[in-house]
Amino acid sequence: MVPIIIFGLSSLVTLGAALAVVTNKNILHSAFYLVLAFVGVASIYVLLEAPFIAVVQVMIYIGAIAILIVFAIMLTRRILSEDLIQRNSQWILSAMGAMGLFLVLGWIVYSVKWPVVQQAVPEDTITILGQELLGTYVVPFEIASVLLLAALVGSIIIGRERE
Amino acid sequence: MTIPINWYLLVAAALFCIGLYGVLSRRNAIGILMGIELMLNAVNINLITFWRYMDPVRLTGQVFAIFVFTVAAAEVAVGLALVIAIYRNRATVIVEKIDLLKE
Numbered sequence: 001m002v003p004i005i006i007f008g009l010s011s012l013v014t015l016g017a018a019l020a021v022v023t024n025k026n027i028l029h030s031a032f033y034l035v036l037a038f039v040g041v042a043s044i045y046v047l048l049e050a051p052f053i054a055v056v057q058v059m060i061y062i063g064a065i066a067i068l069i070v071f072a073i074m075l076t077r078r079i080l081s082e083d084l085i086q087r088n089s090q091w092i093l094s095a096m097g098a099m100g101l102f103l104v105l106g107w108i109v110y111s112v113k114w115p116v117v118q119q120a121v122p123e124d125t126i127t128i129l130g131q132e133l134l135g136t137y138v139v140p141f142e143i144a145s146v147l148l149l150a151a152l153v154g155s156i157i158i159g160r161e162r163e
Numbered sequence: 164m165t166i167p168i169n170w171y172l173l174v175a176a177a178l179f180c181i182g183l184y185g186v187l188s189r190r191n192a193i194g195i196l197m198g199i200e201l202m203l204n205a206v207n208i209n210l211i212t213f214w215r216y217m218d219p220v221r222l223t224g225q226v227f228a229i230f231v232f233t234v235a236a237a238e239v240a241v242g243l244a245l246v247i248a249i250y251r252n253r254a255t256v257i258v259e260k261i262d263l264l265k266e
Contacts, residue, residue, distance in 0.1 A: 007166050011174040018178055018201050022185030027194055034197050037178075041204045044174070047166075048215045053207075053228055060232050065200060065239045072193055072243040076250040087188045088259065094187030098180040105176035114168050116216045129222050137226050144233040151237030155244035161251075 007047055014040030025086055028073050035066045049121045052129060171212040179205035192246045192256045196239060203235045 017036035024030040038061040045054035122128060133141050178201055185198030207228045214224020250256055253263075 001165075003165050007170065011170075015174065015177055015181065018181040021197055021201065022181055022188070022194075027191050030194060030197060034200065037201065038204070041178075041208060044171070044208055045211055048171070048211050049219075050211050050215070050225060050228075053211060053225055056229065056232055057207075060236055061200070061204070064236060068239060068243055069193060069197060069200075072246055075247055076193070076256045086190055086194065088190045091188035094184055097187065098184035101183065102176055102180040105180070106173060109169050109172045109176065114216065116168055117218070119219045121215070121219045125222065125225070129225055132222050132226055133229070140230060144230055148233055148237050151241050155240040158241070158248050159244035 003047060006043070010040050010043035010047065013037075014044065027086065028070070028077075031066060031070045031073055034069065035062055038062050038066060050125070052126050168212060168216045171208060175205045175208040175212065178202075178208065190257050190259060192249070192258050192261075193243070195258065196242050196246070199242075200235065200239065203231060207231050 014037050017033045017040060020033040021030045021037060024033060038057060041061075042054045042057040045051075045057060182198045182201030182205060185201065186195050187198075189195050189198060210224045210228045210231065214222070214228075218224065246256055249261055253261060255261065
């Protein structure tokens with residue numbers, strides 16, 4: 001019973017905050033609701049018994065990405081966003097499209113018979129995760145680190161002031 | 164395991180569609196980036212759910228989720244640098260006014 005209550009609360013928080021992110025008139029408030037949505041997703045990870053992923057979610061998404069977004073909003077806010085119209089002319093169409101996609105996805109989720117196995121999570125997931133990352137998946141791991149380095153160098157070059 | 168897998172998948176689908184609506188309907192480039200972040204989070208919920216319910220012994224789903232985190236960090240860094248560079252040149256972040264190629 002308790003997991004169901006926690007699941008309901010965290011999914012309500014996540015979806016409510018996500019709705020506030022996409023509909024709020026003030027873009028800065030949207031960024032703060034984005035942090036709330038990330039917290040909700042992290043609690044869903046905890047519920048799925050993936051604590052390492054939850055910690056990484058809090059550290060990367062809230063600690064880095066949300067802060068970066070807030071910085072970018074502060075740096076580009078000459079236009080004080082409240083009186084600016086934040087949605088474009090096709091928003092009704094995109095709302096209908098998103099709703100239609102949700103109906104299709106929901107139909108798929110309920111019509112497929114998922115091959116669920118009743119297995120427990122291994123004791124020491126973090127150790128196994130580290131061994132997998134530096135064993136089986138070492139090449140993708142290194143490629144991801146090169147990608148991250150290239151992206152950071154690229155963003156410094158794009159963002160710097162030209163003289 | 165009391166919670167059925169469908170519930171998680173449904174929450175992820177709803178989160179993805181909300182993010183899609185944000186991407187399609189925002190005029191502010193940073194708002195579009197926030198929608199993309201929501202969509203990536205929905206993908207990660209799906210990955211972790213499938214890992215937990217279908218293959219919890221090997222950790223392929225978690226490894227995949229970590230790569231999604233990496234790509235999301237790279238994407239948001241480059242995206243925000245682009246937004247700031249465009250703002251410096253054109254003094255706007257409204258995507259409809261960034262039409263340099265049309266002029």
